[in-house]
Structures are given as structure tokens and as C-alpha cells.
Amino acid sequence: MLRQHQTTLHVDTRGRGLAEITRPVSEWVAQSGLREGLLTLFVRHTSASLVIQENADPDVRGDLDRFFARLVPDGDPLFRHQDEGPDDMPAHVRAALTAVQLSIPLTHGRLALGTWQGIYLWEHRTRPHRREVVAHLLGEPGPA
Amino acid sequence: MLRQHQTTLHVDTRGRGLAEITRPVSEWVAQSGLREGLLTLFVRHTSASLVIQENADPDVRGDLDRFFARLVPDGDPLFRHQDEGPDDMPAHVRAALTAVQLSIPLTHGRLALGTWQGIYLWEHRTRPHRREVVAHLLGEPGPA
Amino acid sequence: MLRQHQTTLHVDTRGRGLAEITRPVSEWVAQSGLREGLLTLFVRHTSASLVIQENADPDVRGDLDRFFARLVPDGDPLFRHQDEGPDDMPAHVRAALTAVQLSIPLTHGRLALGTWQGIYLWEHRTRPHRREVVAHLLGEPGPA
Numbered sequence: 310m311l312r313q314h315q316t317t318l319h320v321d322t323r324g325r326g327l328a329e330i331t332r333p334v335s336e337w338v339a340q341s342g343l344r345e346g347l348l349t350l351f352v353r354h355t356s357a358s359l360v361i362q363e364n365a366d367p368d369v370r371g372d373l374d375r376f377f378a379r380l381v382p383d384g385d386p387l388f389r390h391q392d393e394g395p396d397d398m399p400a401h402v403r404a405a406l407t408a409v410q411l412s413i414p415l416t417h418g419r420l421a422l423g424t425w426q427g428i429y430l431w432e433h434r435t436r437p438h439r440r441e442v443v444a445h446l447l448g449e450p451g452p453a
Numbered sequence: 454m455l456r457q458h459q460t461t462l463h464v465d466t467r468g469r470g471l472a473e474i475t476r477p478v479s480e481w482v483a484q485s486g487l488r489e490g491l492l493t494l495f496v497r498h499t500s501a502s503l504v505i506q507e508n509a510d511p512d513v514r515g516d517l518d519r520f521f522a523r524l525v526p527d528g529d530p531l532f533r534h535q536d537e538g539p540d541d542m543p544a545h546v547r548a549a550l551t552a553v554q555l556s557i558p559l560t561h562g563r564l565a566l567g568t569w570q571g572i573y574l575w576e577h578r579t580r581p582h583r584r585e586v587v588a589h590l591l592g593e594p595g596p597a
Numbered sequence: 598m599l600r601q602h603q604t605t606l607h608v609d610t611r612g613r614g615l616a617e618i619t620r621p622v623s624e625w626v627a628q629s630g631l632r633e634g635l636l637t638l639f640v641r642h643t644s645a646s647l648v649i650q651e652n653a654d655p656d657v658r659g660d661l662d663r664f665f666a667r668l669v670p671d672g673d674p675l676f677r678h679q680d681e682g683p684d685d686m687p688a689h690v691r692a693a694l695t696a697v698q699l700s701i702p703l704t705h706g707r708l709a710l711g712t713w714q715g716i717y718l719w720e721h722r723t724r725p726h727r728r729e730v731v732a733h734l735l736g737e738p739g740p741a
Contacts, residue, residue: 313491347637349558353566353567355505375675392510421641457633495701499651499711524668
């Protein structure tokens, strides 16, 4: 019998960059007791996003952030919206270029992530923020 | 007991730019009578996309469109596919860079959008179009 | 009564570029016997992605790849992570700029794709790879 669960995860970021959330997400999924299903994560902000990226070499996360800093420069005179500073509008653009939501199948009690895949919340503002990620899990305890 | 509903929303765009669809989407969700679940929106086109962006300052939407117009220039000689004009291939690239689908949890009868999040259909063609967005809702009337 | 199915599709790519997977995906969905629901595809890699793009003019796929090759140049000195060659980090950036997951409603026994929409696995590495795409289908045999 299909069931669903929901929760809200809080992520304290240290400013711009990728913060891994694979562990708290996986732990919540494990607690549900469901074994086959679909997890959906949704970030409730327009200046942060959710990405799946390599979890081995930390240079990957640094390179990603450097690339986006060059692609969407802070303080670009193109932008009119600067209410909260030079990183305000670039954060919105970065959010549009990436994902606010991810869905990941649950197979035999584990998220179907590849060997090198980790789940990250990407903070696009330069200052630390407390971010909210809503998690929705659909599934059933036995085989699909 | 989990149930599902589906519908197709029609969105008349005024040419390139972001058209807010938060209200028609929320109204359809409210009519379903479901209170806990997951909404998925899917745009049936390759030259429009779906984004969640700030719903307060309209400059944000203008800046987004200006940024993408600079990033993916109309009439770029790089592009061979120009069947429908200089904005044809840039529209496909913009669609690849953004999202064709969004899933948003439904919590206590409301979409789990953050305070500043609105749902937008992003028209990438310069001329107005009638666009179709398929909405799928999974959920149940009571608490999850 | 809502049910779910899961499978893993294997896609052999010929190196960088878009490989259409609409047919194997549609065939698996048809075999499920479900008529109304939601399909989710998830790619288990950080150097490939899933996109929905025009299935008519093959120039569109070529233009997409040319655009991304210019936007995220191989061997860019900005990148520190080069473990697997000059196309390694650009593949991760391309994955972040596009989607690792797609959800598509199922309506009257067919995926709700628009007329010109095809589903593609986008290989971002220059060499051929065998890629895994996990498919999750939720739905029911009768009308929603």
C-alpha cells in the first residue's frame, strides 16, 4: 500500500558554496521504513538551489562556484535589482540556471544515487543563511 | 487513501518574458480537496520553461530576461537551426538551461512555496504564444 | 488503485551529444499497463544529464552541444579538477546547468509530451559511456 511522508529540513549555510545534505536526507528516508518509492526535495528560496554533484574531490564544488561566479558576475551593471547588494540578482540568476527541486527514486530501501553522486544545497548568497528544504516521500514498505 | 488528479492549464503569453501562473495553479490544487501531497507541472514545449522566482520586485524578471538575452544572443552565427527566425534556437538553449518541469510539495492544503516564491512560465520566443502546462497532483485529503 | 513500478534503463552513448531515449522509455511505460500517472527519470551520473528537446531538426541537438562547448570550454584554466582530462570538469558544470531528473505526466496511456518533444540523455564526456537511468512510474490503470 502506497504511503507518503513529509518533513522540512533546515540547512545552515556558511555563505556561497555547496553544502552536502546527503546524510540528513538519507537518514530521514531510512526512518520512514519505506523501501520502494520516490523522494522529492524542494528548496523554499529563490537564491539557493539543489544539485547533485560529485562527492569525491572537493575541487569539483570549488570549480562549480568559480565557474558560476564568472558566468554571473556580482555587481553586473546589467542588473537593476540590487536591493540586497551586488550578490542579490546573481543569486536569482544562479537559481534559474540550476534546480529548485530534485526527485530521486528509492530502490530496495536506498536512494538510487550513483556511486559518486551527493545531494547538495547550493547557497548563492555570500552571507550565511538558514535554508528550508521540504522533503516529500512516496512509497511502500515492500517491493515495487 | 492516496489519489491523483490531472489537468491542462493554458497560458497565453505576451512574447518573451515571465508570466506568473501561481494563482491558477493554486486554485486548481485547492479545488482538488487534497491537503498533503505533491504537485508536478510539465510544459509541453521546447521553447518555454517553468521557473520559480521572486514575486516581489518586477525588476527581477526583467533582469533575468536581460541576462539570458546576453548569454544566448538572438541570431548568433553559431546556430544552424534558424527555421523560425533568430529567436528560434536561442529559445531551445534557454529551455535546456532552465526547467521544463517542477514538483512542489503540498502541505496542510497549501503549496510549500516560500514567502517570495512565485511560479512562472517563461516564454522564450519573442512573439506571443498559447502554451500548455500539464498539472499532476498526488495526495490525500487528510494529514500525511 | 495507485501502483508504482521501477526499472533501470541502460544507454550506450557515442561520446558527447544527445542520445534519444523516448522509445525505450515509452515502451516500458506501455508495458506497465498504467494509463494515468507520473513518470520520473533519474540519471545516476554527474557528467550526463536528461533533457527534453526538439525531435525534428537534428541541427537543434548539434547547436545545443556547440553552444555548451563554447559556454563551458574544455581545458579551461579556471578549473582545478582535471583528474579525468580536459572534459572532466566541464561535464560536471554542464550537468549542473541542465537536469539530472525529469518527471512527465502520463495521460490516457501516453506520456504527455508535446508534438515536438523528445527525451534525451545528454552525454557530456567526449568518450562513449554506458549510462544508467532509473525510471519510476506511479499510476493507475483507469482514468485519474
